[in-house]
Amino acid sequence: RSRSTSRGLSVTAVPAGLSGTAMVYSAAPGQTAQDGPKGSHGIFTGELLQVLDQPGLKLEDVFKKTARRVAALTHGKQDPWINSSVKGDFIFRPAALAAATPKYAPGNAPKSARRTGSGSAELLFWESIKDSTNPALFQAYLEQYPNGPFAPLARLKISETPTEKVAALPPPSFTVEEMDETMVVLKSANVRASPTTKAEKVGRLRQGADVDVTGTTTVDGRPWWRITHAGGKLAFVWGPLLGRPAEKAPAPLKRPAVGIYSERQPGDSFKDCPDCPEMVVLPPGSFRMGDLNGGLNAMARPVHDVRINHTMAAGKFEISRIEYFTFVTSANHEPKKGCYVQSYGRVKLDPDKNWLEPGLGQTETHPAVCVSWHDADKYVAWLSQRTGHSYRLLTEAEWEYAARAGSTTKYSFGNDEDQLCDHGNGFDIVARGNSSISANVDCQDKFAYTAPVGSYRANKFGLHDMHGNVSEWVSDCNHANYQGAPANGSAWTDAGGCGRHILRGGSFSVSALYIRAAARTSIPPTIRMRGLGFRIARTLSK
Structure with a gap:
């Protein structure tokens, strides 16, 4: 295992090209491995050693049994997981070997046999790798047992192992969706x-080149394009590295009428690439914007009529960590370190927190947080270039139109705050034990911090998490109230740029009042906070 500079485990990937390697983690990324009884192993190690003593178990059985026991002992707070490229059956302690092991009465075993579970596991580990020519396995042994009896031999094995060219690996099992583009x-x-980074490299494509794509597939959660390569041979390229060229303007006679889009209808969902955010088509329409129900501050007044004359698509979910990760790695975007956190009623900058490690125990399906307005703006610019379509942040009017989904109540589902936990993630009963946050919602939404995107019911437009989870950046500048606001749904910006940008939707850390459809606030565009993310939009017709 490896530890990051902040509390919680981080991930070490199986090195590219190393087949037959398994890396087992005592806890999921962001979780903390819990200690066992004083002077003993941690909970994970203790349970693993007990399971290893059971003969005849395959690698995956050892992991599953250990994971179940750890999850039960920690009440679900620690979830071991595995990153493996092992294709065959690996048995730590074959049944025949176990049967041949001499048994001793308690207290009468010779010293050589009175090994602790740790020694047994170490011996089994060494026996399983001693004849290998893979230096990574001996390095893994040294990381686990730096002072073990076989450590000198492991170091010698590493120094003597020649660097060899990795043989081409057999292709993984996958299904290709045919296409011609x-x-x-x-x-x-x-x-x-x-379609794997472990496969043989058969060529390289230069930036800006056109490529004939014949199919798309997903392997181990990673998107790939199948292409026609040199000599007409089929090969694969990782999804984020290819994109669609800019769309050509449609001929004037074929241009769709206002509010009509021939390819997609309101309620339809789509993706512009395998790992692009899922979008939902919204219909044009009119609504009354602002504090229709009373109770909010002057920022949400006066109530005014807005007409959305264009067909648009909004993100079905808030941008997730895996979607943001694809952007960061593909665009070489390096967000600044430091993120504001709320602690005991005060908000302060934590220099060790960032979008990758916000300290919330997130997985790849949770919303990306600690994202500034400038980060979000760069994301939509990158996605537009990659897909050839015009992505952007929602305007504030579009956001409220999407959140209301035809309703005139406090929330898209009505006025009953007791139903909030079925529709969104606010500061609820689950989070009351967290003394660093001071508001509450009287129901249980199951998450003290962020929830995976789409965990709650969608509104009538098919959008999730419009109430709570994370506050969402929109494109508008801050104004004290709605006096003079646009009536056509366009962004309300200032010529000299925005000193503050509007946030909508509220987050996991705020009360029911602040996750209403009409609630709004603002902060400077450079700020990054743990409860702050974004959702995207795409105009389909004008």
Whole structure:
């Protein structure tokens, strides 16, 4: 295992090209491995050693049994997981070997047999790798047992193992969705014989080149394009490295009428690439914007009529960590470190927190947080370039129109705050034990901090998490109230730029009042906070 500078485990990937390697983690990323009884192993190690003593178990059985026991002992607070490229059956303690092991009465075993579970596990580990030519396995042994009896031999094995060319790996099992399209290389890309970074590299594509794409597939959660390569051979390129060229303007006679889009209808959902955010088509329409029900401050007044004359699509979910990760790695975007956190009623900057490690125990399906307005703006610019379509942040009017989904009540589902936990993530009963936050919602939404996107019911437009989870950046500048606000749904900006941008939706850390459809606040565009993320939009017709 490895630890990050902040509390919680971080991930070490199986090195590229190393087949037959398994890396087992005592806890999921962001979780903390809990200690066992004083002077003993941690809970994970203690349970693993007990399971290892059971003969005949395969690698995956050892992991599953250990994971179940750890989860039960920690009441679900620690979830071991595994990153494995092992394809065959690996048995730590074959039944025949176990049967041949001499048994001793308690207290009468010779010293050589009175090994602790740790020694037994170490011996089994060494026996399983001693004849290997893979230096990574001996390095893994040294990380686990730096002072073990076989440590000198492990170091010798590493020094003596020659560097060998990794043989081409057999292609993984996958299904390809056929397509026929020309795409552009967004960033210089390796071409692989099969859809995995461990596969043989058969070529390289230069940035800006056109590529004939014949199919798309997803392997281990990673999107790949199948392309026609040199000599007409089929090969694969990682999804984020290719994109669609800019759309050509439609001929005037074929241009759809206002509010009509021939390809997609309101309620339809779509993606512009395998790992692009899922979008939902919204209909044009009119609504009354602002504090219709009373109780909010002057920022949400006066109530005024707005007409959305264009067909648009909004993100079905808030941008997730995996979607933001794809942007960060593909665009070489380096967000600044430091994120504001709420602690005991005060908000302060924590220099060790960032979007990757916000300290919330997030997985890849949770919303990206600690994202500034400038970060979000760069994301939509990158996605637009990658797909050839015009992505952007929602305007404030579009956001409230999408959140209300035809309603005139406090929330899209009505006025009953007791139903909030079925529709969104605010500061609820689950989070009351967290003394760093001071508001509450009288129901249980199951999450003290962020929830995975889409955990709650969608509104009538098919959008999730419009109430709570994370506050969402929109494109508008801050204004003291709605006096003079646009009536056509466009962004209300200032010529000199925005000193503050509007936030909508509220987060996991605020009360029911502040996750209403009409609630609004603002902060400077450079601020990053743990309860702050974003959702995107795309105009389909004008």
